[in-house]
Amino acid sequence: MVARLLDLITSGLNKYQRVLGALGVSLILTACGAREVVVQGNFPKPLMDPLPLTVGVIYTDEFAQHEIFDEAAGRAESDWLVKTGDAQVEFWNTLLNGMFEGVVLIKDSQSLAAHQNSVDAVIIPAVADLQYTIPLHTNIKIYEIWMKYRFKMVALENVHSNEDGDLSINPDQYFADWTLTAYGKTPTAFLQSDEEAVNLAAVVALRDAGANFATSFTRVPDIATWMTEEIQPLPSEATENKGASDE
Amino acid sequence: MSKITQRCLIAGLVVAASILQGCVNATVDEMTFLEPTEGIGDASVVIMGRRHAPDYETEFDFIECIGDHIRRGDNSISVLHELEFINMMYPWFEPRTAPLRTDDIDKLLAQQRVADRFEELKLEYMIWIDGSTVETNSSGSMTCGVGPGGAGCFGFGTWGNASDYEATIWDFTDEIEVGRISANTSGQSYMPAVVVPIPIIAPVQGTACDSLGDQLLKYLSAKM
Numbered sequence: 500m501v502a503r504l505l506d507l508i509t510s511g512l513n514k515y516q517r518v519l520g521a522l523g524v525s526l527i528l529t530a531c532g533a534r535e536v537v538v539q540g541n542f543p544k545p546l547m548d549p550l551p552l553t554v555g556v557i558y559t560d561e562f563a564q565h566e567i568f569d570e571a572a573g574r575a576e577s578d579w580l581v582k583t584g585d586a587q588v589e590f591w592n593t594l595l596n597g598m599f600e601g602v603v604l605i606k607d608s609q610s611l612a613a614h615q616n617s618v619d620a621v622i623i624p625a626v627a628d629l630q631y632t633i634p635l636h637t638n639i640k641i642y643e644i645w646m647k648y649r650f651k652m653v654a655l656e657n658v659h660s661n662e663d664g665d666l667s668i669n670p671d672q673y674f675a676d677w678t679l680t681a682y683g684k685t686p687t688a689f690l691q692s693d694e695e696a697v698n699l700a701a702v703v704a705l706r707d708a709g710a711n712f713a714t715s716f717t718r719v720p721d722i723a724t725w726m727t728e729e730i731q732p733l734p735s736e737a738t739e740n741k742g743a744s745d746e
Numbered sequence: 747m748s749k750i751t752q753r754c755l756i757a758g759l760v761v762a763a764s765i766l767q768g769c770v771n772a773t774v775d776e777m778t779f780l781e782p783t784e785g786i787g788d789a790s791v792v793i794m795g796r797r798h799a800p801d802y803e804t805e806f807d808f809i810e811c812i813g814d815h816i817r818r819g820d821n822s823i824s825v826l827h828e829l830e831f832i833n834m835m836y837p838w839f840e841p842r843t844a845p846l847r848t849d850d851i852d853k854l855l856a857q858q859r860v861a862d863r864f865e866e867l868k869l870e871y872m873i874w875i876d877g878s879t880v881e882t883n884s885s886g887s888m889t890c891g892v893g894p895g896g897a898g899c900f901g902f903g904t905w906g907n908a909s910d911y912e913a914t915i916w917d918f919t920d921e922i923e924v925g926r927i928s929a930n931t932s933g934q935s936y937m938p939a940v941v942v943p944i945p946i947i948a949p950v951q952g953t954a955c956d957s958l959g960d961q962l963l964k965y966l967s968a969k970m
Contacts, residue, residue, distance in 0.1 A: 543836040546859050686803060710837035 553601030681708030768948030778925030789870030815959030877911035
């Protein structure tokens, strides 16, 4: 029925007019459709002395496929879908590999069993909240992304494998549970689309999250306590302490 | 009007548009000391923008413009590319972690890998640029139309821009601040349109870039 109606409407038009019409219709449809951003970026390895620890990382499905869908508030706006999952995994892999001497991915019962004696602790990142703004929302010529992460750490022996192969952890057994925030902004630029700008703001926010995590990790009280128990004093520190006690 | 006359008129307007420029007022203040009298030799310099303020950030292309200006003026000066440097030093020069005072350099150098990287780069000067260019006012209106005989615009638009930048020079070896240079520029741009819009753009940011670039070049170069 619709096809016949379209035929009827377009039968009087020549080839070029039809092409122009189709382009016009597609432009209108694009304007009404959802705007989708799959966050992509190049993330540098951190330049720091790695902590003498081997950590396991569990990326939950929710984290690895993280996305935010924002429904349009009015006719002038579009729905927005911002997918950060792939970029999150890529970024945290790069960062953690630079921060620790060893990093292993714990994704199922097999990898859990394989690393039973080689991992000091397991870290589980989660995106607790993500908000974004574009100039249309704020009338300011800046695109912004704000993220809140929640990190939990647990000893490997407290990570259990279910019969179906999934991993589970008793909430009481986390020895550290903390949050951190990250912010990224990018100004409007000539020939830059909304999608490109939101992507750039997300990449800046991820880098900020990494900078915040890398510089504050050892200062999280529960982590500091755990590290003093876990890491043996380095030989130089041991000598200094011995010297001090001798005096 | 014949077609040839019309084409000549349009070509003339396009040429006029490319020649005409709006006026820019520029003020440059300089306070520097401990100038390297024999240049910086084979050491390098990095120029970076401040981006920790919530309401503005120093534009990447402005930093690139100053770097290019210095390289053009004295190709013996090795100016590191800002983004490459930030990536190379990640996470120590992100808006959250970048050193704000020269006292913070010691904390950076406490990280052995960071200290090694600086040595590898032979970094002698770190120049921080803080500021931005904003639109101060705009007015006027313009109407454009397309018809079977052609297209054209009619109207008049004007807008003002202002740049306010300050460069702070750190001597990285001695870990002290050795100078501050500021450049304030402002100008009004115009766009009259009779069939063809003729943009008369005031190069406000470009003038700020040249002003700061000249002063930095004078400081760093042995040739000046």
